[in-house]
Amino acid sequence: MMSAIQQASSQTAASAATTGITAKKNAENPQDRFLKLLVTQMKNQDPLKPLDNAEVTSQLAQISTVTGIDKLNTTLQLLTSDVEDSLSMEATGMIGHSAFVPGTAIKLEKDSAVAGIELAQPVDQLKITILDSAGIPVRHLDLGAHPTGVSTIPWDGQTDSGAKAADGNYTFSVSAKQGGNEIKASTLSLGLVNSVSLGENGALLDMGELGFANLSDIKRVF
Structure with a gap:
């Protein structure tokens, strides 16, 4: 009885393995499957009503298009993977x-x-x-004309009264005008890149007190 069970189990496993290999082979060769079906269809066609040449050409064009799309998708996946790897390396190079x-x-x-x-x-x-932690302005800087792009704004800690501001965390706001018209200006904070981790949207940079930033958020590296 045990021998019969073992034999049956072996046959079942062999059958499952064969089925798996066949399924994998069929999944990997959609074009071959299509051509076999087309050849079978042509062999069994009615001699009095043969397949229309235009129909055969249309079917061949369809499988060619599907195959081309599959190859294009594979190529795009490889390119995307290469780009992600390159960006990860770039982000890692910013640490410190x-x-x-x-x-x-x-x-x-x-x-x-x-x-x-x-x-x-x-x-x-x-x-x-520049404002202190209570939101009170401590320093106003009039920088005059300024060009397009990212610019560094230094502050020596001097307040409007001439005194020295205490070390610590402050915030700042920007007002930009051209010919009397308000122009949008983006504010940027300077932080140290402590580490890099991979998130759903790519590399995430740990900027310490500034929190986490995406690689696309980086405007300038020093």
Whole structure:
């Protein structure tokens, strides 16, 4: 009895393996399956009503299109994978570097602080207002004309009264005008890239007190 059961189990396993291999082979060769069906159809066609040439050509064109799309999808997947690997390497190379990311935070240490701005067009009037933790303005900087792109804004810690501001965390706001018209200006905070991790949307950079930032958020690296 045991021998019969073992034999039956072996036959079942062999059958399952054969079925799996056959299914895999069929899944991997859709074009071969189509051609076999087409040949079978042609062999069994009614001699008095043969297949129309246009119909055969149309069917061949369809399988060719499907095959081409499959190959294109495979190529795009490979390209996407290569791009993701390249971006991950780029993000890893930023560890230990300072970088500008969107934000309004500015940190004063030893009478030195750095903020950043990004302008989509040149302006003839640019003003920066630095505020303490209570939201009270402590310094107004009139920087005049400024070009397009990312610019670094230094602050030596001096307040409007001439006194030295205490080290710590501050925020800042920007006012930009061109010919009297308000121009949108993006504020940037400077932070240190501590580490990189992979998220659903790509590489995530740990910017310490500034939180996490996407690789696309990086505006300039130092």
